[in-house]
Amino acid sequence: MFSQLLGSLSGVLPFIAYFLLAMGLLAIFVRLYTWLTPHHEFALIRAGNPAAATAFGGALIGFALPLSSAISHSLSLIDCAIWGAIALLVQVAAFRVMRLWLTDLSERISRGEMACAILLASTALSVGLLNAACMTY
Template sequence: MDVMYYLQTFDHFLIYLTVSLLLFVIGTYIFKLLTPYSERAQIKNGNTAVALKLLGKMAGLVVVLQSAVRHSINLVDLIVWAFIAIIIQIVLHLVIEYVLTRNTSLAKEVEGGNVAVGLFLGGVSVLVGLIVAANISF
């Protein structure tokens, strides 16, 4: 076991970990800004639908971030892919909310506790994250 190798690369690990966690927080915060209700208050009050939707968005972002870390050539590359993932998640949300389901307000459904809608939206976010993550390798 080459201990020196691990000691020499530990700084890179810390830098990428810090940047990845920061990107995760930024992405989650942007998602929060786009939500018309307080996710924190809704989850605190036991709204499972909101928790599932938020967890799915966060999981979709993490999937992309892990792929970006694996395939990025530098920190700038990682940051670019992270923001691409955030933008894609936002666009997807807008398409689902306003194009595919024009007659139903999904935000109101989730805020009202519709677990099926919350699970669906969270699941779609994860699936899109998987697709984006797979394409980062090119």
Template sequence: MSPNMQAFLAFLQYFVAALLLLAAFLAVYVRVTPYNEFELIGQNNAAAAISLAGACIGFALPMAAAIYFTHDLLEMIKWAAITGAAQIAVFTLLRRFAPAIEQGHTAPAIFMCAMSVATGVLNAVCMS
């Protein structure tokens, strides 16, 4: 097999695994929150979209770092569990903002987004 094909297959393996892990994280995350972000987003609730976007980015950044630093699928899966738990912990600590987000208030959603992204950045950089 050519080096280009090997590189493409490695890319595909990590990319598909990362997308599946992101989907699994989202499935768990929307069950942990007291509301369904996807339903709220469907109702044009920008606050829910902002909050969920922060959790997605906060999850994806450490996943990117795990792929970059470990080059190992099993390690990536372990880090997915760790970073997913970190994102759920952020939501749990800031849970008091949930009713405001459900009502569409964007200020608490932006704060939640920022805390999720900040946690993801710190999680990612601690892997290096």
């Protein structure tokens, strides 16, 4: 029974390593994304702006989806970090493209306009799903 328990716990160290890497990449994504967006997500969310929370939540999930795929399909921590960085860049690029299409996107989110927030969140989720699927090959 003790050997079964040790066998079950053999994956704890890789779990911790990948989880810490994922949390680090998520922190980098949050910092970079909030730095690149003209609106101030955390201040808007603290003020009760649902549009900012919706858009930012979509971006977080849109990044976490391909990051989880990178974790599942990577060969090593370095491989995972590389694909996580690619996921980060793709998600940031998606936001940049949306800003080209809707030039007043940040102002509208700052005003709490949900239509733009839902579109931005949906775009982030869609791009994240496609990004995750592309990482499986």
